[in-house]
Amino acid sequence: MNRVKPWVAGSTIALVAVVASAYFITSPPVYGFCVACHTRDLVTGTAPLFTGVGLLIGAFFGARRHGEFRFRKPVRLLSRFVLGMTAMVASLVALGCTVRLLLRAAYGESTAWWAVGGVALGIALATYALRLYARRGLE
Amino acid sequence: MTTVLASLAVGIAVGYLAQRSRLCFMGGLRDWLLFRETSLLAAVGAFFLTAWVAWPLTALAGGADRTLPSGSTPLAYALWAAGAGLVLGFASVLANGCPLRQHVLAAQGEADAWGYLAGFAAGAWVYQMVLLPLLLR
Numbered sequence: 001m002n003r004v005k006p007w008v009a010g011s012t013i014a015l016v017a018v019v020a021s022a023y024f025i026t027s028p029p030v031y032g033f034c035v036a037c038h039t040r041d042l043v044t045g046t047a048p049l050f051t052g053v054g055l056l057i058g059a060f061f062g063a064r065r066h067g068e069f070r071f072r073k074p075v076r077l078l079s080r081f082v083l084g085m086t087a088m089v090a091s092l093v094a095l096g097c098t099v100r101l102l103l104r105a106a107y108g109e110s111t112a113w114w115a116v117g118g119v120a121l122g123i124a125l126a127t128y129a130l131r132l133y134a135r136r137g138l139e
Numbered sequence: 140m141t142t143v144l145a146s147l148a149v150g151i152a153v154g155y156l157a158q159r160s161r162l163c164f165m166g167g168l169r170d171w172l173l174f175r176e177t178s179l180l181a182a183v184g185a186f187f188l189t190a191w192v193a194w195p196l197t198a199l200a201g202g203a204d205r206t207l208p209s210g211s212t213p214l215a216y217a218l219w220a221a222g223a224g225l226v227l228g229f230a231s232v233l234a235n236g237c238p239l240r241q242h243v244l245a246a247q248g249e250a251d252a253w254g255y256l257a258g259f260a261a262g263a264w265v266y267q268m269v270l271l272p273l274l275l276r
Contacts, residue, residue, distance in 0.1 A: 003159055003160065004160040005160065006162055006178050006181065007178070007181045007184075008163070009156040009157065009162050009249045010185040010186035010189070011188075012156055013152075014185070014215050016189065017149070018193040018198065020149045020196060021202075021203065022198070022200075022202025023147065023197070023203070024142075024149075025145055026203040029240040033160065039259060040263035040267065041265055043264055044268075046265065049146040051146045052242060052256075053147065053150060053155075054149065054151040055150045055151075055153060055157070055239070056244045056245060057154060057158065057241070058152060058154025058246075059243040059245075059246035060154075060156035061154075062154070062158035062159050063246060063247045063248070068158075068247060070248050071219070071250065072248060072250060074250035075251060076157045076251050077250070077251060077254035080255040081258035083261070084231045084241070084255035084256060084257065084261075084262060086226060086262070087234065087258075087259065087262070088238075088258070088259045088261075088262030089262045090156075090223045091227055094219075094220050094224050097227075097239070098227065099164055099186075099238075099239055101224065105187070106187050106188075106190035106191040106194060106248065107194050108194070110212045111212045111216055112220070113216040114212065114221040114224070115220040115221060115223065115224035118222060118226075118227070119228035119231075120272070121221075121225050121228065121234050123172075123223040123231065124230035125225075126228065126229040126231075126233060127168075127232055
C-alpha cells in the first residue's frame with residue numbers, strides 16, 4: 001500500500017512547482033511546472049525542459065516499487081490520440097495545462113481565472129453529458 | 140544544464156507523488172459531481188492554497204520577480220482563455236484524466252495513455268508549426 005493522501009500530494013506538488021518557478025526555471029513567470037508547455041518546448045526544440053520525461057520516470061518508479069505496473073491492452077488508441085492532440089492545443093491557447101492554470105491563478109493572474117473557470121465548466125458539461133449518455137443506455 | 144536537471148528532478152518528484160496518490164486535476168470536480176467524493180477535489184484545493192501562500196513567500200525569500208501584468212484582462216484574451224479552458228476540461232473528462240494523470244497512466248502500463256501522449260506531442264507540433272503561423276499572419 002503506502003499510499004500518499006491526495007491532499008498531501010497536491011500540497012507538496014504546489015510547493016515543488018512554486019520553488020522551481022521562483023529559483024530554477026525563471027524566464028517566463030510561473031514556468032516551474034507545466035505538462036503541456038514544457039512538452040511543447042521539448043518537441044519544438046525551444047528549451048530543454050524534460051518535465052514530461054521526468055513524470056514518466058517518477059510514475060514508473062512508483063508503480064514498479066509498489067507492484068502496480070500492469071500492461072493494459074489499447075482499446076481506444078485513436079480516440080485518445082485525438083483527445084491528446086485537442087488537450088495540447090487547448091492548453092497552449094489557454095497558456096497552460098490544468099496544473100499551470102491553477103498555479104497562475106494562485107499567482108494572481110486574472111486571465112488564468114477565466115481559464116480555470118472554463119476548465120471547470122468543461123469538466124461539468126462533459127461529466128453530465130457522459131452521465132446522460134450512460135443513462136440512456138447508448139454506451 | 141540547470142534547466143535540464145531542474146525540470147527532470149521536478150518531473151520525477153511530481154510523477155512519483157501523483158502515482159502514489161492517483162492525483163488528477165480533472166478528477167476532483169468530476170468525482171464530486173458524480174459521487175460527492177471529495178478526496179481529489181481536496182487535493183486540487185490544497186494545491187491552490189499552498190501555491191497561493193508560497194508565491195509571496197518565495198518573493199520575500201529572493202525568488203524571481205513577481206510582476207503581474209498591470210490592468211485588467213482585455214475581454215478578447217479572457218474569452219480565448221475561457222474557451223480554451225472549456226475545451227481542455229471537456230477533452231480531459233473524455234480521455235479519463237488531465238495531462239498529468241495521462242503521464243502517470245502511461246507509466247503504469249496503460250497503452251491507451253500512450254496514444255494520448257503521442258497525440259499530445261503531435262498537438263504541440265501542429266500548434267507551433269501550423270496554427271501559430273496562421274494566427275500570427
